Amino acid sequence: MSDERQISRRKTLLLSAISASALARRAAAETDQACPVPPATATLTNAVATANDSPQVQVSGVRRAFWNGEHNAFTDLCWFNERIYLTFRSCPDGHMVHPTSCIIILCSEDQGVSWQEVHRFSVPLRDTRDPHFLVFRKRLFVYTGTWYSGKTTLPRADYDLNLHLGYAAWTDDGQTWHSPVLLEGTFGHYIWRAAVAGEKAWLCGRRKPGFEVLAKGEPRETESLILESDDGLIWRHGGQFQSAEGDETAFQFLADGSGLAIARHGSGLAAGLLQSPAPSGPWTRTDLGQSIGGPLLARWGEAKVSLPGGCAIGSRPVNLHLAGLAKLGADISIEHGYITAKAKRLKGARIYCDTPPVTGTENLMMAACLAEGTSVIENAAKEPEINDLAEFLVKRGARISGAGTDMITIEGVRELQGGDHEVIPDRIEAGTHLVAGAITQGDVTITHCRPAHLEAVLMKLREAGAEVQVEQDRVRIQATSRLKGVDVKTLPFPGFPTDMQAQMVALMALAYSALALGNEWLLASTQYGKGVHWVYVPAGLRLTFVLIMPWAGALGISLGAFVMALRDSEMTVVLAALNGAVTGIAPVLARQVAVTRMGLSDDLSELNRLK
Numbered sequence: 311m312s313d314e315r316q317i318s319r320r321k322t323l324l325l326s327a328i329s330a331s332a333l334a335r336r337a338a339a340e341t342d343q344a345c346p347v348p349p350a351t352a353t354l355t356n357a358v359a360t361a362n363d364s365p366q367v368q369v370s371g372v373r374r375a376f377w378n379g380e381h382n383a384f385t386d387l388c389w390f391n392e393r394i395y396l397t398f399r400s401c402p403d404g405h406m407v408h409p410t411s412c413i414i415i416l417c418s419e420d421q422g423v424s425w426q427e428v429h430r431f432s433v434p435l436r437d438t439r440d441p442h443f444l445v446f447r448k449r450l451f452v453y454t455g456t457w458y459s460g461k462t463t464l465p466r467a468d469y470d471l472n473l474h475l476g477y478a479a480w481t482d483d484g485q486t487w488h489s490p491v492l493l494e495g496t497f498g499h500y501i502w503r504a505a506v507a508g509e510k511a512w513l514c515g516r517r518k519p520g521f522e523v524l525a526k527g528e529p530r531e532t533e534s535l536i537l538e539s540d541d542g543l544i545w546r547h548g549g550q551f552q553s554a555e556g557d558e559t560a561f562q563f564l565a566d567g568s569g570l571a572i573a574r575h576g577s578g579l580a581a582g583l584l585q586s587p588a589p590s591g592p593w594t595r596t597d598l599g600q601s602i603g604g605p606l607l608a609r610w611g612e613a614k615v616s617l618p619g620g621c622a623i624g625s626r627p628v629n630l631h632l633a634g635l636a637k638l639g640a641d642i643s644i645e646h647g648y649i650t651a652k653a654k655r656l657k658g659a660r661i662y663c664d665t666p667p668v669t670g671t672e673n674l675m676m677a678a679c680l681a682e683g684t685s686v687i688e689n690a691a692k693e694p695e696i697n698d699l700a701e702f703l704v705k706r707g708a709r710i711s712g713a714g715t716d717m718i719t720i721e722g723v724r725e726l727q728g729g730d731h732e733v734i735p736d737r738i739e740a741g742t743h744l745v746a747g748a749i750t751q752g753d754v755t756i757t758h759c760r761p762a763h764l765e766a767v768l769m770k771l772r773e774a775g776a777e778v779q780v781e782q783d784r785v786r787i788q789a790t791s792r793l794k795g796v797d798v799k800t801l802p803f804p805g806f807p808t809d810m811q812a813q814m815v816a817l818m819a820l821a822y823s824a825l826a827l828g829n830e831w832l833l834a835s836t837q838y839g840k841g842v843h844w845v846y847v848p849a850g851l852r853l854t855f856v857l858i859m860p861w862a863g864a865l866g867i868s869l870g871a872f873v874m875a876l877r878d879s880e881m882t883v884v885l886a887a888l889n890g891a892v893t894g895i896a897p898v899l900a901r902q903v904a905v906t907r908m909g910l911s912d913d914l915s916e917l918n919r920l921k
Contacts, residue, residue, distance in 0.1 A: 375425045376416060381405055388443035390450045391484045394418045396425065397441040397452055407437040407469065409459040415441075415452060417484060429487040431479050435460055438477070440558075444504040446511045446542045451480045453493070453513065455500040471532070472521050476501040476513075478543065495537060495545035500558075507563040507589045513537040513545060514559045532556045534573065536589065549590035552582075563589060605673075607640055607651045608680035614650045630670040634661045638674070638681055658683025658722055666691040666716065666802050672699050678720040679708040687718045693803040694763045698734045705729035737763040738809045740785070744768075745813040748776050748789040749820060755786040766806040770796055770814070774821065795821040 375396060376382065383405070385398040394417070401411035412432035416425040432438055436456040444451045457464070458473035476496030481487045493501070499515030506512070515535045522531070534556030538548030551559045551573055561571035561584070571584035571593065582595040607613040632642050632649065637659040640651040658681050661674060671691040676699075678685035690696070692714055700713030706729045709721035740759040747754030748771060761768065761780045768785065772778050774793040779786040795818055800808040 375422075376414070376427075382414075384440045386442045388445060388450070390443075390445055392419075393484055394422055395428075395443060395450065395484070397443060399439055399441060399454075400430075401437075403463060406466070407457045407459045407464045409435055409437060409461060409463075411437045411439070413438050413441045413452065413454050413479070415479075415487075428485060429479065429481075431487075431490045433475075433477055433490060436475070437464075440502055442503050444506065444511060444542065446504075446506050449480050449482055449542065450484060451478050451504070451511075451542050453478050453501055453504055454490075455502055457500075471500065471516075471518050472498045472523065474498055474500040474517070476515070476545070480542070491543065493543060493545055495539075495547075499535070499537070501537075502558040503560045505562050507567055507569070509540070510548075510589070511539045511542050512548060512561075512563075512589050513539065514551065514561065515545075516556055516558065519553075534559050536561075536591070538589070549586075549593070551584055551591075551593050552595065559584065569593070605676045607635065607653060608656055608677045611654055612650070612652045614648055628670075630663050630665070630667045631673050634663070634670065634674040634687070635677060637661045638677060638685065656681035656722075658685040658720075660686045660688070662688045663690065665689070668693050668695065671696055671718070675700065675710065675713075675718060675720060676703065678722060679703055679710070679726065680724070681720075681722040683722055685720045685722070687720075688716065690716055690718045691802060692716060694734060694737065694760070702729070702731040705731055734763075735759045737767075738807060740764060741767045741807070741810050742813050744771060744778075744785060744787045745810070745817050747787045748774070748793060749817050751789045751791065753786070753788045753790075755784060757784045759783060759785060761785050766801075766804060767810055770798055770806065774817070793817065793821050 376398075378400060380400050380402045381404045382398050382400050385396060388395050396416040396418070398414055399411055400414050401408055403410050412430050414427060415429040417428045418425045433454075433456050435458065437459045438454045438456050441452050441454045444453065454477050456475050456477055458470065458475075474496070476493040476499060477490040478493055479487055479490045496513075496515060498521045499517045502514045502516065504511060504513045513536070515537050516532050517535065519531060519533050531554065533553050534551040535547060536549040536551055537545040539545045551561075551571060555575050557574035559571050559573040561569055563569050567588055569584070569586040569589055571586075573582045573584050573595065575581060584593045584595050586593040628649070632651075635651055635656075636642055638653070638656040638661075639659070640653045640656065642649065642651045644650075656677060658678065663670060666689050668691040671687060672695070674685075674687055675690075675696070678687075690712075694714075696718075697714040700708075700710045700718070703726070704710055706726040707723055708726060709723060710718065712718040735758055737760065740756045741764055743754060743756055744764075744767065746752075760783065764785065768778050768780065771787060773796045775789070775791070776793060777788040777790075779788075798806055798811075798814055800806050800811055
C-alpha cells in the first residue's frame with residue numbers, strides 16, 4: 311500500500327473514531343459539570359492495513375468537545391488542511407424553530423484532543439439548522455438550511471416550507487471565514503447534505519412540488535431534489551431523489567459517478583436505499599425497514615425501525631417477522647408507528663411460518679446467526695435470494711444449512727467476519743426484458759443471467775408461442791408473431807413470481823385470446839360471477855383490480871384490460887381498447903364504463919352484464 315493510501319486510511323480511521331465517540335455517549339453534554347470521563351482515545355489497531363483487511367477502530371474513552379449550556383445538535387465532521395473541523399447548531403431556546411440559533415464551527419489540530427472555536431454565524435429572523443461541510447474547489451463550505459422564524463419563536467402551525475432558504479459560510483484556509491450568503495437557487499428548498507462528483511457540487515433540497523400553497527393544517531406533500539453547482543454558491547435543479555414523500559437524504563458518489571443514498575421517508579415510514587447510475591438520476595428506491603431489524607437486534611441487542619409501507623401489488627405485513635423474533639427471545643413493542651425489539655442475546659428456537667415469507671426468512675436467518683444455540687425455520691421461503699444470502703453469511707462465518715429448502719437450520723456463532731461476495735443476477739429484471747422482447751415481437755438475448763431461476767417464466771413464454779433458447783448463462787427470446795393468451799397463477803418459488811405479474815398483464819393485453827391470471831396465494835382473491843374471471847385485492851384504501859373478460863378472446867377482439875383504481879372509496883373504471891377493431895359492442899361497453907363511481911357494496915353486476 312502506498313504512503314498516500316496509508317495516510318488516507320489513517321484519516322478515515324480517525325474520523326470514524328471521533329464519530330463513534332460522539333455517538334457513544336451524550337450524557338456528558340447534559341450537565342455543565344466537569345466531564346467525568348477521560349479524553350477520547352481512538353486506538354488505531356490496524357492503521358497500516360493491507361488492501362484486503364478491514365480496519366478496526368476501538369474507542370476507549372469519550373470526552374466533551376464543547377459545552378455552553380445550550381441545545382447543541384445536528385453535527386458534521388470533516389478533514390481540511392490537515393485539521394479536523396466540527397460544526398453544529400447551538401440554540402439557547404431548544405430544538406424547535408427559534409431566531410436565536412446559530413452555527414458554530416470548531417477546529418482541532420491535535421487529532422481531536424482539544425478544540426477551538428474558529429467561527430460562528432447566524433441569519434437574522436431565521437433558524438439555522440443542520441449544518442454540513444463540503445470541501446469543493448479547495449474551499450471548505452458550511453451549508454445550513456434555514457426556517458423563517460420572525461423575531462420570536464414560531465408556532466409549529468405557522469411553519470411554511472415555501473420560505474426555506476439555504477445559506478453558506480466558507481473559508482480558503484480554515485481560519486478566515488466569509489460571512490454567510492444566501493445560496494441562489496435554494497428558495498423554498500430545505501438543503502441537507504452535499505457531495506462532489508466530477509467538476510460539480512451536489513446538494514439535497516426538500517421542497518413542496520411546484521411550491522404549492524396550502525391552508526394551515528392541510529397535509530403537506532414534499533419531494534426531494536438534487537441541486538447542482540459549479541462554484542458551490544449558485545445552484546440549479548439537477549435531478550430528483552424522490553417525487554413523493556421526499557425528505558432529508560444523505561448521499562455519496564463512487565469513482566464511476568454512480569450514487570448511493572439513504573433517504574428518510576416524509577411520512578415516517580421505512581428509510582430507503584437510493585441508487586443511481588449518475589448524479590442526475592434516475593434514482594431507484596429500496597425500502598430498508600423490514601430486513602434490518604433482525605441484524606440490528608442480533609448485533610446490538612436492540613432495534614427500532616418504522617412500520618413498513620405497502621407497494622403496488624399488496625401490503626407488506628410484518629407479523630411473521632415479529633412472531634419469529636419473539637420466538638428467538640426478543641421483547642417487542644409497537645408504538646407511534648415504530649417497532650422496538652430488545653434482547654440481551656437472542657436464543658435459538660424452532661420457528662414455523664404460516665406462509666413462506668421471503669424477507670421474513672431473510673430477517674430471521676440473519677438474526678439467528680448471532681443467537682445462542684440452534685434455530686430452525688420451518689416452511690421457509692425457497693427463493694434464490696434466500697440461498698444467495700445464506701452463502702454470503704456462511705462466507706462471513708455463519709453456520710447455515712438447508713437454505714433453498716423449506717427447512718433452514720442455523721447454528722449461532724459469537725461474531726461474523728468480513729468477506730467478499732458476488733450477488734446473483736436479478737431474475738425479475740431478466741424476466742422483464744424477456745417479456746419486453748415478446749411485447750415488441752423482437753429478438754432479445756439476456757446475458758449473465760441464471761435460467762434456472764426463470765423456469766416458470768420461460769415456460770409461460772413458450773406456452774404463449776415465443777421461441778426461447780437457453781444456454782448456461784443466457785436466454786434468447788424470439789417472438790416474430792403475435793402471441794396467444796395463457797393462464798398464469800403466481801406461487802412461491804419455483805412457481806411463477808408475483809413480481810412478474812404486471813409484465814404478463816401487459817403482454818397478454820396484446821395476445822389473441824383470453825388470459826386467466828390469478829395470485830390467490832399471495833393476495834386475497836374474490837370472484838364476482840362468471841363475467842369477471844379474476845380480481846386481486848391488495849390491502850388499504852388504494853386498491854388495484856385488473857379484470858380480464860373471458861369472452862373477449864372468443865369474440866376475436868383484443869379489449870386489453872379493465873383497470874380499476876380505488877381511491878378514497880370511489881372506483882374509477884378505465885377501458886383500454888388495444889390492437890383490434892372494436893365495433894358493435896363498443897357503444898355498449900362505453901355506456902357501461904361511463905359508470906365511474908360504484909360503492910364497495912356493489913358486486914360488479916353491471917360489469918357482469920357485459921358478457
